[in-house]
Amino acid sequence: MSNIPETGRTSRVTIRLVVLQILVFSLLLTLAGRLWYLQIRQGDEFAAEAAGNHVQNVIQPAVRGAILDARGVPLADNETRLVVSADRTDLLRMPDDGEQVLTDLAGLLEMDPEEVRNRVRLCDSETPQPCWNGSPYQPIPITDEATVQQALQIWERPESYPGIVAQPTAVRRYPAPYGAHTAQVLGYLSPVTDEEVAESQQTDSPLQRYDQIGRSGLERTYDEYLRGGAGIDRLEVDKFGRVIGEAEGVEAEAGANLVTSIDSRIQAVVEHELLQAMKQARQAHDDISGRNYEADSGAAIVMESHTGRIVAMASYPDYDPNVWVGGISAKEYQRLTGEEANDPLLNRAIQGQSPAGSTFKVVTSSGAVRAGYDFDGNYECSSSYSIGNTTFKNFESRGYGPISLGKALEVSCNTVFYRLAHAEWQKDGGINPGENPNDWLFDTAHGFGLGSETGIDLPSEAAGRVPDRAWKREYWETNKDAWCELGKEEGDDFAHRYARESCEDGWRLRAGDAVNFSIGQGDLLVTPIQMASVYSAINNGGTLYRPTVGKAIVDVNGNVVEEFEPVENGKLPIEKGTVSDLQGALRDVIEVGTASWRFIGWPQDEIPLSAKTGTATTEGKQSRSWLTTFSEDYTVVMTIDQAGTGSGASGPAVRNIYEAIYGVDEQGAIHPELALLPEPPAELPRTDDNGTMAAEFDKEWEQHFAAYKKEHQENYEGAAIVPAGDGEDGDGAGDFQAGAEAGTGDGTGEVLAGAAFEADRRREGTGGDG
Numbered sequence: 001m002s003n004i005p006e007t008g009r010t011s012r013v014t015i016r017l018v019v020l021q022i023l024v025f026s027l028l029l030t031l032a033g034r035l036w037y038l039q040i041r042q043g044d045e046f047a048a049e050a051a052g053n054h055v056q057n058v059i060q061p062a063v064r065g066a067i068l069d070a071r072g073v074p075l076a077d078n079e080t081r082l083v084v085s086a087d088r089t090d091l092l093r094m095p096d097d098g099e100q101v102l103t104d105l106a107g108l109l110e111m112d113p114e115e116v117r118n119r120v121r122l123c124d125s126e127t128p129q130p131c132w133n134g135s136p137y138q139p140i141p142i143t144d145e146a147t148v149q150q151a152l153q154i155w156e157r158p159e160s161y162p163g164i165v166a167q168p169t170a171v172r173r174y175p176a177p178y179g180a181h182t183a184q185v186l187g188y189l190s191p192v193t194d195e196e197v198a199e200s201q202q203t204d205s206p207l208q209r210y211d212q213i214g215r216s217g218l219e220r221t222y223d224e225y226l227r228g229g230a231g232i233d234r235l236e237v238d239k240f241g242r243v244i245g246e247a248e249g250v251e252a253e254a255g256a257n258l259v260t261s262i263d264s265r266i267q268a269v270v271e272h273e274l275l276q277a278m279k280q281a282r283q284a285h286d287d288i289s290g291r292n293y294e295a296d297s298g299a300a301i302v303m304e305s306h307t308g309r310i311v312a313m314a315s316y317p318d319y320d321p322n323v324w325v326g327g328i329s330a331k332e333y334q335r336l337t338g339e340e341a342n343d344p345l346l347n348r349a350i351q352g353q354s355p356a357g358s359t360f361k362v363v364t365s366s367g368a369v370r371a372g373y374d375f376d377g378n379y380e381c382s383s384s385y386s387i388g389n390t391t392f393k394n395f396e397s398r399g400y401g402p403i404s405l406g407k408a409l410e411v412s413c414n415t416v417f418y419r420l421a422h423a424e425w426q427k428d429g430g431i432n433p434g435e436n437p438n439d440w441l442f443d444t445a446h447g448f449g450l451g452s453e454t455g456i457d458l459p460s461e462a463a464g465r466v467p468d469r470a471w472k473r474e475y476w477e478t479n480k481d482a483w484c485e486l487g488k489e490e491g492d493d494f495a496h497r498y499a500r501e502s503c504e505d506g507w508r509l510r511a512g513d514a515v516n517f518s519i520g521q522g523d524l525l526v527t528p529i530q531m532a533s534v535y536s537a538i539n540n541g542g543t544l545y546r547p548t549v550g551k552a553i554v555d556v557n558g559n560v561v562e563e564f565e566p567v568e569n570g571k572l573p574i575e576k577g578t579v580s581d582l583q584g585a586l587r588d589v590i591e592v593g594t595a596s597w598r599f600i601g602w603p604q605d606e607i608p609l610s611a612k613t614g615t616a617t618t619e620g621k622q623s624r625s626w627l628t629t630f631s632e633d634y635t636v637v638m639t640i641d642q643a644g645t646g647s648g649a650s651g652p653a654v655r656n657i658y659e660a661i662y663g664v665d666e667q668g669a670i671h672p673e674l675a676l677l678p679e680p681p682a683e684l685p686r687t688d689d690n691g692t693m694a695a696e697f698d699k700e701w702e703q704h705f706a707a708y709k710k711e712h713q714e715n716y717e718g719a720a721i722v723p724a725g726d727g728e729d730g731d732g733a734g735d736f737q738a739g740a741e742a743g744t745g746d747g748t749g750e751v752l753a754g755a756a757f758e759a760d761r762r763r764e765g766t767g768g769d770g
Helices: 011-041 043-052 088-092 099-109 113-120 148-156 194-200 217-221 223-227 264-281 330-337 357-370 405-411 414-427 440-447 469-487 494-505 511-518 528-540 576-591 646-662 699-717 733-740 756-764
Strands: 055-060 074-086 140-143 164-173 189-191 212-214 231-237 243-250 257-260 297-304 310-316 379-381 384-387 390-393 401-403 543-545 550-554 560-563 568-571 610-616 624-630 634-641
Touching: 074 099, 074 148, 099 113, 099 140, 099 148, 113 140, 148 164, 212 217, 212 223, 217 223, 223 257, 264 297, 264 310, 264 634, 264 646, 264 699, 297 528, 297 646, 357 405, 357 414, 357 440, 357 528, 357 576, 357 610, 357 624, 357 646, 379 405, 379 414, 384 414, 384 511, 390 414, 401 405, 405 414, 405 576, 414 440, 414 511, 440 511, 469 494, 528 543, 528 576, 528 624, 528 634, 576 610, 610 646, 624 646, 634 646
Parallel strands: none
Antiparallel strands: 055 231, 074 140, 074 164, 189 212, 231 243, 257 550, 297 310, 297 634, 379 401, 384 390, 543 568, 550 560, 610 624, 624 634
8 A cells, every 4th residue: 555645636626627728728719819810910001000100291282373364464373481380289398388489489580479479379269360270280380571591590490499490381472463452352361270171071172281271252262273282291210200211102283273354454453443533532522411521432343244254353441462471460450350440351342232323223214114114205304203291302403304214314313213113112002012013123123133142253242132022021020029119118219210110010111112212222232243243234235144253274284174154144134125225325324414524535436335323322321422334345333432423433433444444545535555455355365385374464554554543643633523513413312311201102191111221221230331
C-alpha cells in the first residue's frame, strides 16, 4: 500500500474546469475574430484613415467671376491684396484670449485696437457691426490693405503674432468705370454662416465655411455661377507637423463671368443726372410747404423697350460697394444704416413704392376704353368736379372744355378722369356693388402688371399695390379692431372720425377711392421698374417683358455657358388700336403738352420721343416728380421724392440722358460720333485669343464726360426748376387732399370717403419710398 494520498476529483470540480476552459477558448476565439476583422476585413480602410492623420487640408478659395457691362468693361472683378487674418481658435487658446496679440497687431497695422477686436468677435442678434458673420473656424480678415512692410513683420516674427497670418489674396473690387458705382444693382459679399453651410449641403451648390456669398443685387442672384469651386491642397506632415510631401488634391475652379446689359457709360450719365436734378430741385421753393424742396431720394431707369433689358439703373442715396470688401468698419456701417443715412442700401428703382401721379392715367384711359368709352370721344374737362359736398379741382383750376382721352393725357386733365372713375363706380353699384362688379379700372391696372412683381433678376423686389375691393377688405380685417378701439375714445379730430367710420364699414370702396385711383393717387403704390415696364409695353406695341440685367454667363475660357433670352410676362389687356392711340397722345405730350417746354429744340422728326409727366403727393411730404418717356428703342423713367413737378424737376435730366444716348447737343443738332448707344447692342462682347473678354473702355468719352459734368454742374447751379406760367402737370397736391375727403355722392352723408390713405400712410409708412 502506497503512502501517497489519493487525489480524486469530484464532479463539481470537473464541471468548473470544463466551464473555465470553454470560457477561455471563447475569449481567444473572439479576440482572433476581431483581429481578423480589423486587420483583414477593414485593413485598407483603417490604413487610409491612419494615413489621413498625417495629411492636412489647405483650402484654396476659388477666384470669383467678374461682372461685366455690355461692352465687357468690369463692374465687379478681383485684385490681389495683402490680407491680414486672425485665427480665432488659436487666439482663444491663449490665457488672455489673444487680447495682447490683437492690441500689438492694431499698433502694427495703425488701426484702432477696439476696431480690430470687434472684427474678430462673432455676430449675433445683439452684436452690432463690425463683427464676423462667417464660421468661427475660418481665418477672419482684419484688413485687406496691409503694406509689404507690415506683412514682412508678421512673417518674420511669428512668435510675436501667433494666430495671425498675412498672405496675398484675391479680393473683390468694384472699379466704378467712368464714376458709375452701380451699387444697388451689383450688391455686395459677406462670409457665409454655419447655418447657411448646413442648409446648402443637400443642394447642387453646397457652401464651404470659407466662402463669401452675395448678399444683394447681382452678386446674390448669380452667386452660384460667380462663386466657382474651391480647391484643396493635401499636405503630408510628420508627427511634428512638418510638411514631408503632397498628396493628390483638388484644383480650384474659377467662377464664371456674368455679362450684363448695363452700359457703364450710360449708367454714369444716369447717376450723374439724377444727382444733379436732385441738387437743382433743392434750390427751388415749394409754395405749398413754404420751404425749399428736400429732394431726398430718387431713382432712374433706362430699359430696352423691345427686350426688357436694363441699360442703366440708378438709385439715390447710393454708396461705394467697396466699403464691404475686407469687412465693413463701424463708421461705414453706421453711415449706411444710421437714421440720417436715408437707406442707401435700398434699391429704390425696384423697392421704392409711391403713388404714380398722372403717369398712371394711361392705365385709366385704357380701362375706360375697355369699359366701352371712345378714345376719341368728347369728355368734359372742366376746371373742377364735385362729388357730394366736395369739389375736385384741376391744376391751376384750368378747364379745356370737351376733349378726347388723348387730349386729356396731353394736358393731364384730372377732371376727365374723375368723371370716368366716378361714373364707373356708380355703374358697379356705388357703395353697394353687385355680386360681380366689372371694376374696369382696377382690373386694367392688374393687367398692366401693377400690384405684382415684374420678376426682375434682382432680389427683394417690391410688388406695389392696387387698392381694389379685395385689398380694401383685407386691410379692413387687419385693422378694424384698432379702429374700433380708437373710435370709442372721445375726440372729433380726423383720426377719431376716420376710425369710427372705418370700424363699421372700412371695407367699402367709396367714390373718393375711385376718383383718387384714377389719377394715380389714394392707396395706389407703384415702383419705378413697374412704370418702366408699363411704358415699354406701350412703346413696343403691347408686350410686357420681364426686366433683366443679366445677359449671359461666360466661363473663364470665353465660352458662353448660358445666354438669357428676353421673356414675356404677358400682353397689355387692350387692343392694338388703343396702344396706337396711347402712343400718339404721349408723343403730343412732348410736342405740345406738359413736357414740351423741357424739350424745345429737340430733333423730334429724327428721334421722336414720347412722355407722360406726373406729380404725386403723399400725406406729410412734398410732391414727388415723375417723368416716364420713351424713344423708338428705349424707355427712360425718373422719379424724385419731394422735388416738385414731373417735367419741372426731372425734365432736364431726362433730356440730358437722351442727348448722351443719341449724341444730340443742346441746340438739337445730332452728332453720330458722340452717340453712346443709338441702338441696343445685338452681340456679346468679343473675346481675344486667350478666351478673355476684351473690355471696350472708352477713354476718349471718359474725358468728354469729365468736361460735360463740369459744364453742366455750373448750368444746374444757376437753372430754374419751375417755368413761369402754365403748361405743367395736371395733377396737384390740392386735388389730392380734396379727394381724400370726398363724399360718396349717394346721399349717405359719409364725408370721409376715400380717406384711407391718410391714416394708412401714418401707420404703414408706405408713402414716398415705402
